[in-house]
Amino acid sequence: xTSLSQEEAFxxxxxxxxxxxxxxxxxxxxxxxxTAEAALEALPELSARGGRHYRPVTIDAIEREVEAVRKxxxxxxxxxxxxxPALLREIDGxxxxxxxxxxxxxxxxxxxxxxxxxxxxxxxxxxxxxxxNALAQAGFTVVSGLARGIDGAAHEGALPxxxxxxxxxxDIAYPPQHADLQERIAGEGLLIAEQPPGTEPxxxxxxxxxxxxxxxxxxxLVVEAAPKSGSLITARLAGEAGREVMAIPGSPLDAxxxxxxxxxxxxxxxxxxxxxxxxxxxxxxGQPRSRVRDDTPNCDLAPGELTxxxxxxxxxxxxxxxxxxxxxxxxSGGNAAGVQLALxxxxxxxxxxxxxxxxxxxxx
Amino acid sequence: xTSLSQEEAFxxxxxxxxxxxxxxxxxxxxxxxxTAEAALEALPELSARGGRHYRPVTIDAIEREVEAVRKxxxxxxxxxxxxxPALLREIDGxxxxxxxxxxxxxxxxxxxxxxxxxxxxxxxxxxxxxxxNALAQAGFTVVSGLARGIDGAAHEGALPxxxxxxxxxxDIAYPPQHADLQERIAGEGLLIAEQPPGTEPxxxxxxxxxxxxxxxxxxxLVVEAAPKSGSLITARLAGEAGREVMAIPGSPLDAxxxxxxxxxxxxxxxxxxxxxxxxxxxxxxGQPRSRVRDDTPNCDLAPGELTxxxxxxxxxxxxxxxxxxxxxxxxSGGNAAGVQLALxxxxxxxxxxxxxxxxxxxxx
Numbered sequence: 137x138t139s140l141s142q143e144e145a146f147x148x149x150x151x152x153x154x155x156x157x158x159x160x161x162x163x164x165x166x167x168x169x170x171t172a173e174a175a176l177e178a179l180p181e182l183s184a185r186g187g188r189h190y191r192p193v194t195i196d197a198i199e200r201e202v203e204a205v206r207k208x209x210x211x212x213x214x215x216x217x218x219x220x221p222a223l224l225r226e227i228d229g230x231x232x233x234x235x236x237x238x239x240x241x242x243x244x245x246x247x248x249x250x251x252x253x254x255x256x257x258x259x260x261x262x263x264x265x266x267x268x269n270a271l272a273q274a275g276f277t278v279v280s281g282l283a284r285g286i287d288g289a290a291h292e293g294a295l296p297x298x299x300x301x302x303x304x305x306x307d308i309a310y311p312p313q314h315a316d317l318q319e320r321i322a323g324e325g326l327l328i329a330e331q332p333p334g335t336e337p338x339x340x341x342x343x344x345x346x347x348x349x350x351x352x353x354x355x356x357l358v359v360e361a362a363p364k365s366g367s368l369i370t371a372r373l374a375g376e377a378g379r380e381v382m383a384i385p386g387s388p389l390d391a392x393x394x395x396x397x398x399x400x401x402x403x404x405x406x407x408x409x410x411x412x413x414x415x416x417x418x419x420x421x422g423q424p425r426s427r428v429r430d431d432t433p434n435c436d437l438a439p440g441e442l443t444x445x446x447x448x449x450x451x452x453x454x455x456x457x458x459x460x461x462x463x464x465x466x467x468s469g470g471n472a473a474g475v476q477l478a479l480x481x482x483x484x485x486x487x488x489x490x491x492x493x494x495x496x497x498x499x500x
Numbered sequence: 501x502t503s504l505s506q507e508e509a510f511x512x513x514x515x516x517x518x519x520x521x522x523x524x525x526x527x528x529x530x531x532x533x534x535t536a537e538a539a540l541e542a543l544p545e546l547s548a549r550g551g552r553h554y555r556p557v558t559i560d561a562i563e564r565e566v567e568a569v570r571k572x573x574x575x576x577x578x579x580x581x582x583x584x585p586a587l588l589r590e591i592d593g594x595x596x597x598x599x600x601x602x603x604x605x606x607x608x609x610x611x612x613x614x615x616x617x618x619x620x621x622x623x624x625x626x627x628x629x630x631x632x633n634a635l636a637q638a639g640f641t642v643v644s645g646l647a648r649g650i651d652g653a654a655h656e657g658a659l660p661x662x663x664x665x666x667x668x669x670x671d672i673a674y675p676p677q678h679a680d681l682q683e684r685i686a687g688e689g690l691l692i693a694e695q696p697p698g699t700e701p702x703x704x705x706x707x708x709x710x711x712x713x714x715x716x717x718x719x720x721l722v723v724e725a726a727p728k729s730g731s732l733i734t735a736r737l738a739g740e741a742g743r744e745v746m747a748i749p750g751s752p753l754d755a756x757x758x759x760x761x762x763x764x765x766x767x768x769x770x771x772x773x774x775x776x777x778x779x780x781x782x783x784x785x786g787q788p789r790s791r792v793r794d795d796t797p798n799c800d801l802a803p804g805e806l807t808x809x810x811x812x813x814x815x816x817x818x819x820x821x822x823x824x825x826x827x828x829x830x831x832s833g834g835n836a837a838g839v840q841l842a843l844x845x846x847x848x849x850x851x852x853x854x855x856x857x858x859x860x861x862x863x864x
Contacts (some may be wrong), residue, residue, distance in 0.1 A: 259753055385749030385761055388772040389623055397749055397772050406764045408752040 140214060146198060147172035148214060152233050153201070153332060154179065154192040156486045159229040163215075164480050166232075179484060186447045186485025204333035208307040209322075210235045223247070227351040227377045228494065231330045231344075235306040237322040242277045242299055248417055249279040249349045249374065251367040252286025252359035257392055260360035261289045263384065267357070268293030270410030276417065279352045281345060282314050282321070286359045286367070291317060296324035301348045303341035305333040346370040347492075354420045355380030357413060358404070361395030368395050371404065375428030376493070380416055382407045382426065403427030447478045451487060451498060458495035504578060510562060511536035512578060516597050517565070517696060518543065518556040520850045523593040527579075528844050530596075543848060550811045550849025568697035572671035573686075574599045587611070591715040591741045592858065595694045595708075599670040601686040606641045606663055612781055613643040613713045613738065615731040616650025616723035621756055624724035625653045627748065631721070632657030634774030640781065643716045645709060646678050646685070650723045650731075655681060660688035665712045667705035669697040710734040711856075718784045719744030721777060722768070725759035732759050735768065739792030740857070744780055746771045746790065767791030811842045815851060815862060822859035 140148075151172040152162050165175035176192055183190030205212065213220055213234045221243040224230055248271050250264060268278045268290040278294035280287040282302055291298045300321040302310065306329040309315035321327050330348060331341055349370055350356050356374035358381075361367035375381045381404040386393025400406050405426045407413050416425060450464070461479065465472045479496055482488040489499050504512075515536040516526050529539035540556055547554030569576065577584055577598045585607040588594055612635050614628060632642045632654040642658035644651040646666055655662045664685040666674065670693040673679035685691050694712060695705060713734055714720050720738035722745075725731035739745045745768040750757025764770050769790045771777050780789060814828070825843065829836045843860055846852040853863050 259751065263753065384752060385757075385764070385770065387623065387750045387754075387757070388748060389627065390751075393749075393751070394772070397770055400749070400764065400770045401772075401776075406749065406761055406770070408758070408761050408765075412765075 140217070144171055144173060145212065145214065146202070147176055149201065149212070149233060150193055150195065150198045151175055153198065155190070156183075156484050158483070158490060159232055160490050161480055161483050162232045164476065168477075182481045183484045186481040186483075186487060187451075188485035188487070190484060201332050201334075204305075204307060205235055208235075208237070208333055210237045210306040210327075210329075210333070213240070219244075221247075221352055223354065223379075224348065224351040227347065228492070229347070229490070230351065231348060234328055234330055235333065236326060236328045237306060238324070238326040239296070240326060242297060242326045243328075243352060245275065245277045245297070246417060246420075247277045247279050247299065247353040248413060249353035249356040249370065250286065250290035250359060251280060251346075251349065251356065251361070251370050252290075253361050253365065253367065253392060253395075254283050254285040254287075256285040256289075256360045257390075260384075260392070261285060264289040264359045265293035267359070267384075267410045267413065268298070271413060272297035274410070274414050276414070277326075279349050281349055281370075282310075282318055284311060284313060286361075288314055288317060290359075291321060291325070294325075295320065298325040299328060299352060300325065301328045301345055301352070303331065303337040303345040305329055305331050305335035307333045308336060310337045342366055343369060347373050350374035350377060350379065353379060354417050355382055355413070355424070355426075357382040357384070357407065358396050358399055359384050360386065360392050361399075362392070363395045363398050365395055368399060371399055372428060373492070375403070375424075375426065378422065378424060380405065380420055380424045380426050381428040382413060382416065384408075399428065403429070447481045447485070450475070450478050451482060454488075454496065454498040456497050456499075458489075458491040458497040461494050461496055464496075504581070508535055508537060509576065509578065510566070511540055513565065513576070513597060514557055514559065514562045515540055517562060519554070520547075520848050522847070522854060523596055524854050525844055525847050526596045528840065532841075546845050547848045550845040550847075550851055551815075552849035552851070554848060565696050565698075568669075568671060569599055572599075572601070572697055574601045574670040574691075574693075574697070577604070583608075585611075585716055587718065587743075588712065588715040591711065592856070593711070593854070594715065595712060598692055598694055599697065600690060600692045601670060602688070602690040603660070604690060606661060606690045607692075607716060609639065609641045609661070610781060610784075611641045611643050611663065611717040612777060613717035613720040613734065614650065614654035614723060615644060615710075615713065615720065615725070615734045616654075617725050617729065617731065617756060617759075618647050618649040618651075620649040620653075620724045621754075624748075624756070625649060628653040628723045629657035631723070631748075631774045631777065632662070635777060636661035638774070638778050640778070641690075643713050645706075645713055645734075646674075646682055648675060648677060650725075652678055652681060654723075655685055655689070658689075659684065662689040663692060663716060664689065665692045665709055665716070667695065667701040667709040669693055669695050669699035671697045672700060674701045706730055707733060711737050714738035714743065715741060717743060718781050719746055719777070719788070719790075721746040721748070721771065722760050722763055723748050724750065724756050725763075726756070727759045727762050729759055732763060735763055736792055737856070739767070739788075739790065742786065742788060744769065744784055744788045744790050745792040746777060746780065748772075763792065767793070811845045811849070814839070814842050815846060818852075818860065818862040820861050820863075822853075822855040822861040825858050825860055828860075 169175040272294040350373040383396035533539040636658040644654040714737040747760035
């Protein structure tokens with residue numbers, strides 16, 4: 137980026153907030169049309185090829201948003217600005233626009249994410265606080281999600297060297313018990329939100345928030361977590377992004393340890409002490425010692441079904457089961473650009489959903 | 501082995517019990533001279549080349565030993581007999597002669613070793629008993645060392661499907677608290693001893709005993725152990741022998757878990773349940789999923805020091821620091837047989853000690 141005009145910044149916000157636009161389609165549109173202003177103009181025609189009418193979000197709505205961000209004492213950060221955290225920029229579907237309050241420099245230090253259960257044991261909460269404190273003392277920034285239990289303890293132990301990533305808008309405190317902590321992080325640490333101001337946190341926002349926590353950090357440490365918990369999802373996102381995944385073990389007799397033990401069985405590094413974390417993250421060179429990866433997604437597509445790359449044809453062979461875009465491209469005989477454009481048109485028309493791992497499915 | 505005459509069996513026992521003979525030199529002598537009788541005759545001359553007089557153990561002493569084994573209701577097992585456990589035969593320095601009581605067939609089932617602290621927590625003792633019971637129910641034999649704490653619990657949980665390997669002679673009960681358990685294992689399970697009858701357990705016998713425990717089993721599970729404990733040595737011996745190494749984790753806040761957690765950091769598989777063990781051992785094909793290995797031993801030998809392979813010259817360049825035999829052979833310009841013979845002569849003369857990993861040092 138050379139420099140971002142007020143008008144283009146405004147257009148970018150408007151583009152991202154418009155219907156059916158996500159981080160992936162936003163990036164494709166910017167690349168294809170050069171500017172957000174040009175992309176906004178092209179949206180109705182792209183949507184028409186997907187078979188639907190289209191109306192971008194109103195200018196009024198964006199003006200209200202910008203004013204709310206200003207009132208919250210927050211700022212915007214765009215993905216191609218130098219201050220945008222370098223590791224976060226690397227992940228698939230990195231948030232194109234963030235809002236933030238506090239000390240942005242904390243994000244350019246080496247970051248360790250710490251996550252865990254809301255209903256953690258008292259011992260684990262203390263452990264989380266002690267680990268976070270030791271990591272902060274050693275010059276690391278501790279990233280977490282401001283949830284009750286482990287998250288809150290990690291922030292408290294690390295303050296001021298901590299980043300809180302919230303699933304709501306930058307001006308909404310959640311959970312209510314942590315309103316004071318959130319304000320303290322915004323003042324002494326760094327508070328980051330992807331959703332527009334005024335957004336109340338919804339279930340679907342938490343996975344998005346988790347990918348930012350994992351994406352900011354060189355490694356993610358799980359302190360105490362249930363086997364099917366958001367903490368484990370964050371850890372696996374970190375693994376998929378090529379970052380370290382660490383877990384603190386516990387006795388098999390303690391159900392609250394099962395998630396961490398499972399993660400270690402999947403390849404996470406067992407850590408006993410803050411020194412174990414510091415050693416691992418200090419030596420991190422992009423080749424994690426942990427080996428946590430998602431299994432390759434299944435593909436429900438029969439071979440040879442795709443002959444051209446028209447949105448209507450794609451819509452016919454796609455189902456609600458996610459399939460890898462790579463597989464669609466292979467089927468099309470290598471017409472990658474054609475498939476990507478057709479998928480973009482379907483998405484803008486509101487007919488396509490994107491999933492982790494470069495997979496897509498049809499929205500019904 | 502075709503068949504072992506009474507005389508040759510007697511000569512083998514006498515050879516192994518003679519001064520300065522260990523499993524490695526015993527095997528070399530049998531290979532070189534064909535029979536133990538011939539080896540016994542050659543010993544004085546070999547020792548003379550090492551610079552010492554030599555006298556094998558008396559025939560009387562061996563007659564008394566054979567009578568003691570008979571009285572203890574025990575039997576001998578030689579390394580080349582079909583009933584000798586196949587996995588144990590594979591390890592470096594496998595015991596050439598064992599004495600045993602009970603049901604030898606238990607050793608030909610898939611075996612899992614379970615070891616751990618003598619002063620284990622009540623929770624870990626119960627866990628060990630439950631794991632051992634589940635493993636026995638699943639058709640495995642549980643191998644352990646009859647120590648207090650985890651070992652005893654493992655035997656009790658698995659009975660009758662259990663092998664007790666003792667550091668003393670087959671007719672000595674140790675520890676005294678487990679005299680009844682040892683007798684029960686000899687009756688319902690299998691009791692194995694490497695040392696001759698009448699031998700009280702000494703410190704130096706425990707590492708030898710541990711290698712048999714690890715060697716009998718496809719994998720070794722550590723339940724609760726201190727970082728520098730015999731249990732961890734057994735686990736590492738299992739790793740070096742190419743077997744699975746498993747550990748049950750615990751909280752970093754519990755010091756009794758530190759050995760297990762450390763082992764998992766070194767590459768042992770974390771196990772939460774007997775099912776985890778069963779899955780791992782059932783699928784064991786000689787390529788362990790665990791990655792516990794000793795570091796390559798350092799070599800204190802300066803290059804080019806060794807020109808011939810005379811015992812006197814070897815004695816001059818060896819020190820009390822163990823060096824790999826392979827390194828000595830490299831230095832000798834590839835004269836492997838010459839170096840091995842010279843080392844054997846030094847050993848029989850009582851000047852050489854053999855260590856794990858094919859290393860030797862000078863005895864002063």
